[in-house]
Amino acid sequence: MAKIVIAFASMSGNTEEIADLLKVSIEPFEHEIDLAEIEHMDVNDLLQYDGILIGSYTWGDGDLPYETEDFYEDLLSIDLTGKKAAVFGSGDHAYPKFCAVVDLFEERLKECNAELIQEGLKVELTPDTQEEIDECVDFAVNFASQIGE
Template identity: 80%
Template structure:
C-alpha cells in the first residue's frame, strides 16, 4: 500500500472540491491517502509519502495564493528524488494566465527532483459537468496506478 498526500489551497472551495473528487476516485487502489491544507503544513510533511498531489487555485493574473507562498519557497529545501508527483488546480479563463499556479508548482517540484508522472490538471472553477468530472477521475486513476511501494 502506497502513501499519497493531497496537499491543497482553496479559497472559494473549488480546489478543495477537486481534491475531494481525486481522493474519492482513488478508493479502488487501496492506497493510504491523506489530505492537508497547504497553509497548515511544513514542506517536510511531504517526505513520508510515495505520491504527492499538490492543488492550488491561481490568484489574479497568474499568481500563487498568499497562503502557499512560504510553502512554495520552502520546497527548494527538499530533495524529492524518488517521489512521484502531479499538480492540479482551479482557475478562471477570464484571466490571461489560466491556472498558472499549476505550472509554477509543477516546475518547482521538478526543481526538487520529483518525478512528475502526470501533466497538470487545470479546471475552470469546479468540475461540474460529466466531462470535467471524467477528466479529473482519469487524471487521478492514472496517477494512482503509477504509484508503487
Template identity: 65%
Template sequence: MTAKILIAYASMSGNTEEIADLIKSSLEINPIDIEIKEIEHMNAEELLQYDGIILGSYTWGDGELPYETEDFYEGLLDVDLTDKVVAVFGSGDTAYPKFCAAVDLLEERLQLQGASLAVEGLRIEFTPDTDEEVESCANFAVMFAEKLGV
C-alpha cells in the same frame, strides 16, 4: 506495503477543495493510505513522509500562487524530492491571461527538486460541474495511481 499518498491543496472558494475530494474518491479504489490537508497548515518537509504527492491550488490575480501557499512553495527549495511521484491540479478562470498558472509554478518547483511528474497538470475552470470535468478528475487520479504502481 501500502502506498502513502498526500493530497494537499489551497482553496478559497471551495473549487480546488472539490477537485481534491473527487481525486481522493477516485484513488480510494486502490489499496493505499490517503491523507488530505490544506497547504497553508503544512511545511514542505512533510512531503518526505509520502510515496505519492498531489498538490492543488487556485491561481491568484494574473498568474500568481495564493498567499497561503507562499511559505510552502519557498520551503520546497529545501527539500530533496528525488524518487517522489507527484502531480498537480488547479482551478482557475479563463478570463485571466494566465489560466491555472499555479499548476505550472508548482510543477516546475517540484521537478526542480527532483520529483517525477506522474501526469500532466489538471486544470479546471472554477469547479468540476460537468460530467467531462468530473471524468477528467477521475482520469487524473487513475493515471497518477498507475505511475505510482498501485
C-alpha cells in the same frame, strides 16, 4: 500499498472539491491517502509520502495564493528524489494566465527532483460537467495506478 498526500489551497471551495474528487477516485486502489491544506503543512511532511498531489487555485494574474507562498519557497529546501508527483488546480479563463499556479508548482517540484508522472490538471472553476468530472477521475486513476509501480 503506497502513501499519498493530496495537499491543496482553496479559497472558494473549487480546488477543495477537486481534491475531494481525486481522493474518492484513488480510494479503490487501497493506497493510504491524506488530505491536507497547504497552509497547515510543513514541506518536510512530503518526505513521508510515495505520491504527492499538489493543488491550488491561481490568484489574480497568474499569482500564487498568499497561503501557498511560504510552502512554495520552502520546497527548495527539500530533495524529493524518488517521489512521484502531479499538480492540479482551478482557474478562471477570464484571467489571462489560466491556472498558471499549476505550471509554477510543476516547475518547483522538478527543481526538487520529484518525478512528475503526468501533465497538470487544469479545471475551469469547479468540475461541474460530466466531462470535467471524468477528467478529474482519469487524472486520479492514472496517478494512483502509477504510484504502485
